[in-house]
Amino acid sequence: MRLVQITDCHLHADPDAPSRAGFPLRQLERVVEAVALERPDVVVVTGDVSQDETAASYRLAEGVLSQLACPWTWLAGNHDDPEPMAAVHESPPEIDLGAWRALLLDTRVRGQPYGELGEVQLARLDERLAADDRPTLIAMHHPPLAVGSQWLDAIGLMDREALWQTLAAHPQVRMILCGHIHQAFASQRRCGEGRVAVYGCPSTTDQFLAGSAEFAIDEASRPGYRVVDLRGDEWLTWVERVDL
Template identity: 55%
Template sequence: MRLVQISDCHLYADPMQPSRRGLPARQLAAVVDAALHDRPDMVLVTGDLSQDESEGSYRLAMDNLLRFQCPWYWIPGNHDDLALMVEHWEVEIDIGAAAWRIVQLNTRIEGEVKGRVGEEQLAALSELLADDERPTVVVMHHPPVQVGSVWIDELGLVDQEAFQEVVGAFPQVKVVLCGHVHQAFHGKINAPHGDIDVFACPSTSDQFLAGSVEFAVDEASRPGYRVLDLSRDGSWQTWVERVEI
C-alpha cells in the first residue's frame, strides 16, 4: 500500500495569485504531476488547502486532486473553511488501507492558528484504537510534537501531551502524519511500547526555514510531497520527493 501525503497548498480563488515565493496553483499542479508517477494507492492531504477560504480555492484543489486515479482524503487546517470543504468533498475519519488503518483528526480551532484535538475527539480516538489492532497511521494538521522552530511551536497543538498519552497507550499506532510546518520533519513520541514516528512533509506552496526563531521562508527548498509505503507485516518506509518548478 503506497500513500502519498500532500500538504499546505494555500490556494487562492485566482490561480494567478502569488504567494511569497511563487504561484500556489501552479506548484500544486506540478506536485500532483510528479506524485502521479509514484502510482499511489491512496493520497492524504493534511490541511491548509486554501489561503483565502474561498469556494474558488476548493474548486481549484478539487480540479487537481481528482486527477489521482486512487482514493484521496483531506482534513482541514487552520486556514481552511470546513463548511466549504465538506460541500466539495467529505472529511472522513476511519479509513481502511489494506492491512493498515488510517485515522484522521480535525485539529482546527475556529479563528485560531493554534490547533487542538480536544477531549471529545481524544475519547473517540481512544475508542477507535481499542476496537481494532491493525497497524495504524494517525493523520492531523498540527504537529503533536515540538518541531524546533520557536514560532511554529508557539502555534502548534495545544494539547500535545494529552494526544501523546492516548496514542502512546496503543502499540498499533506506528506513524503520525501532520502538516502545518511546511518542511520535511521527523520527530518521535516516546511511548511505553516504543517510539511513534511523527512526519511532516514539504508544502506544495512556500517552504519554512527549519530551526528558525521567527517566521522565515526557506528560499532554497522546493515544494514536494511524502511517500509512505505500508507493508502487510506492519513494517513501513518513507521518504520525501522534491519537485522542480
C-alpha cells in the same frame, strides 16, 4: 500499499494569486503530476488546502486532485473552512489500508493558528483505537511535538500531552503524519512501551526555514510530498522534491 502525503497548498479563489515565493495553483499542479508518477494507492492532504477559505479555492484544489488515478482525501488546517471543503469533497474520518488503517483527526481551532483536539475527540480516538488493533497511522494538521522552530512550536498542537497519554494505551499506533510546518521533518517519541514516529512534509507552495526562531521562508527549497510504503507491519518513507 503506497500512501502519499500532500500538504499546505494555500490556494486562493484567484487561480493566478501569488504566494510569497511562487504561485500556489501552478505549484500544486506540478506536485500532483509528480505524485501521479508514484502510482499511489491513496493520497492524503493534511490541511491548509486554502489560504482564503473560499469555496472557489476548494474547487480549484478538487479539480487538480481529481486528476489522480487513486482515491484522495483531505482534512482541515488552520486556514481552512470545513463546510465549503465538505461541500466540494467530503472525506471520511478513517481510511482502510488493508493491513493498516489511517485515522484523520481535526486539530483546527476556529480563528486561531494553533491546534487542539479537545476532550471529546480524544475520547473518541481512544474508542476507535480500542476497536481495531491493526497497525495505525494518524494524519492531522498540527504537529504533536516540537519541531525546533520557536514560532512554529508556539502554534502547534496545544493539547499534545493529552494526545500522547491517549496513545500510550494503544501500541498499534506507529506513526503520525502532520502538515502546518512546511518542511521535511522526521522524529519520534516514546509512547507507552514503544515509540511513535512523527513525520512532517514539504508544502506544495512556500517552504519554511527549518530551525528559525522567527517566521522565515526557505527560498532555496522546493515544493514536495511524502511517500509512505506500508509493508506488513513495517514501513518505508521518504520525501520527494519537485522541480518547477
